[in-house]
Amino acid sequence: MIKVFLHKSFSVALALLVLFSTVSFTIEKHFCGDILVDMSFFTEADKCAMESEEIALKKSCCKDEIDVVEGQNELILSYYDLDFEQLQFITPYVYSYVNLFEGAPKKIIPHKGYSPPNLVKDICVLDQVFLI
Secondary structure, eight states, X not given: OHHHHXXXXXXXXXXXXXXXXXXXXXXXXXXXXXXXXXXXXXXXXXXXXXXXXXXXXXXXXXXXXXXXXOOOOOOOOOGGGSOHHHHXXXXXXXXXXXGGGOOOOOOOOTTTTOOOOOOXXXXXXXXXXXXX
């Protein structure tokens, strides 16, 4: 049961790792002077009220800053792309990992089918022998 749970949790973790390594997004920030007015992850940042006045006055104290976080584009890794030293490391690692989770041997209970004899009298009380 624990082997199945570990397998599923590692599978989910690796799937999330692949998902988050390939997602790209932008972070857009709007500053009015040195003060951060708005920050947005996926949409355009809201402009402040002073920017509409600045257009009329032709002065600019507002600025937009855009940070782009690029995701990974190439996920293809082939066994043939690895060099000999990497293969020397990966082969024993995979072998030891596969053999790490061997099941425990089934316990044999020799007296499983044994039923105790019927007691007519309590022998411990009759003989006055008690475990202390």
